Amino acid sequence: MTTQPTDRGLDRSTTNEATARALIAAIPDMIFRIGVDGRYRGFKVDSEADLLTPPDEVIGRTVHERLPPDIAEDLLAAGRRAVEEGVVARFEYSLELRGELRDYECRVVACGPDEFVVIVRDFTERTRQARELERERDFSYAVVRSTPSFLALIDEEGTIIGVNRALEQAAGLPEEEWLGRPFWELFLAVEDRPRARADFDSMRRGDPPGAVEYEHVSVDGERLVVDWTATRVPGEAGESRYLLCGLDVSARKHVEDEIRRSRARIVSASDAERKRLERNLHDGAQQHLVSVSHAVHLGVRFMRTDPEKAEEHLDRALLELNAAHEELRELARGLHPQILTVRGLGAAVRALAGRAPVPVTVVTTDDAQRWPAAIESAAYYVVAEALTNVTKYSGATSAVVRVLQRDDLLTVEIADDGRGGARATEGSGLGGLKDRVEALDGTFRVESRPGSGTRVRAELPLVPERSEVPT
Structure with a gap:
């Protein structure tokens, strides 16, 4: 359904009446002609649904009869000022129309010695879009500031325009110290700066290097390893900007390095064990x-x-x-006791305890409980090495061995009342146990404060398929 514009009382008789009508009809906004006494003399709207009152209740009524008191007062004051001073007055207001709050902008201009014209524009949608844009901007800002990833925005020359909080905190530098500086001059380790600059030049030439890894040094000397990626984003004027996103992989690199060292220690231990067997066989x-x-x-x-x-x-x-x-x-x-293979971990642990020169209490499940061979072997050697240390070094008068399953973990714990001070150092028997347990994704811990005894604890995840570790 098409609604014809409603135009009542706006076209006073003039020699150019047709032109005036065309101009008024072309204006999409609502137009009201009001006397300085506040009484409506004419109006034009594209749709009668835009009116606060029925069309027949406009002309002859006053602004106080149709509008809320505060809006009516502002409108009348603006109109009188326009007539008296010859200025264009502007003001905004919000009005509830058919249950919906809408936003309006008014322009008020004199059109005679005792009347003025009010041009009313409904900018509710524009306000909504602006508010939505502001919410999106606030949300984006909150995400950028709070994300744990490192973010930096740089221009075509590599100069930093902004950084997020995570990058500030990691480097120990507030944002104002970053701005206006090339990104490769801050935070990066000195030895990686030439490579970072070369990578940026390649990206600017259209040959992005992909994900790159640099080492960084914070102001307090902490070294981090970060994987960086870059995405081109347009600036406000269409110029190139680059968003750098970094992920701290220091922990992963540490784990990878520790795994490599652990594997090297296992290989070394295997070679040492082979040589020991050769020597024992020979001697x-x-x-x-x-x-x-x-x-x-x-x-x-x-x-x-x-x-x-x-x-x-x-x-x-x-x-x-x-x-x-x-x-x-x-x-x-x-190498691998027969009792462990035939009768299981419980019986093998009790046999170890029986050969110990100090009293050892064993707490374990019944012998019918069996676990994967690699798990049982690792648990057995944890007990064997721990009891050997009890005998040789601890000066203990008693010990307790616990081998129990809790959920999907096999927990092995050996505690004594000796002098303490034991450590799982590299190359020691306990250090070898740590490698053996961690090779099965387990955890190994030694608590041994001087004068408080020693507690060796290993937790082995019970995953059905396990690779054997060197025995």
Whole structure:
């Protein structure tokens, strides 16, 4: 449905009446002709729905009869000032129209010695858009300021225009110290600045380097590793701007470095263990077997000429053979005890406790409870090494071993009442245990304050598929 403009009382008889009507009809705003007494003399609207009152209740009424008192007073004062001073008066107001609050702008101009014209523009949508834009701007600003990522806006020369709070705090520099400076002069480690500038030049030439990693140094000397990406964004005048986004990967790099060191230690420990086995075999079972060979050779030589002497040599060969057997059994027990494979972790831990020279209390589940082989092996060696330390170094009079499952974790804890002071240093037995446990994504902790005993605790996640670790 099309509504024809309503134009009542605005076209006074003039010689150019047609032109006046055309001009009035072309103006999209509402127009009201009002006397200085505040009484309406004419109006024009495109839609009668824009009126606060029915059309028949406009002409002849006063502004006080149609408008709220404060708006009516402002409107009448502006109109009288326009007539008296010959100025264009402006003011804004909000008015509820059919249950909706709308915003209006008025321009008031004299059109005779005793009347003025009010041009009213509804700018509710414009106000809404401005408010929405302001909300979006406030939201964007809040996100930029509060995000944990590092953000910096730079111009085509690499000069910093703005930074967010995360970058300020990481570098220890307030925003005002960044502004107007090339981004590669602040926060970056000296050795990475030439590369950062070269990367920026490549990006400006249209050959972006992608994600790049730089090392940074804060004002207090803390070193960070940050992955940076850059996105071109247009400025207000269409000029190029670049938004740099950085992610602090220092913790990840530390973990990666620690994993590399841990793997190197495991390889080193494996090589050391292999050499220890070679030495034990050479010094132990191999020497016994050499003696067996020599005794049997002599026994065969004297078997016909001196049977008694031959029997002595064969008896000695039997003793040496039994000794070699015991040596090999002990060596095999150190690699992977048979009791652990056959009867499980509970029985193997109790066997360790039974051989300890100090009283050891064992708290564990029943022997029917089994866990993945890699988990059981790691837990066994944690207990074995901890009890060895109790025996050799702690001076303890008793110890307690706990092996219990809680949810998806197998917890192994060994506590003693010794002198304390133990540490899981690199190259030590406890240090090797730490590597073994962490290789299974577990955690390993030693609490050993001097004079307060030692508590060794390992937590091993019970994931069905596990890679074996070196034994």
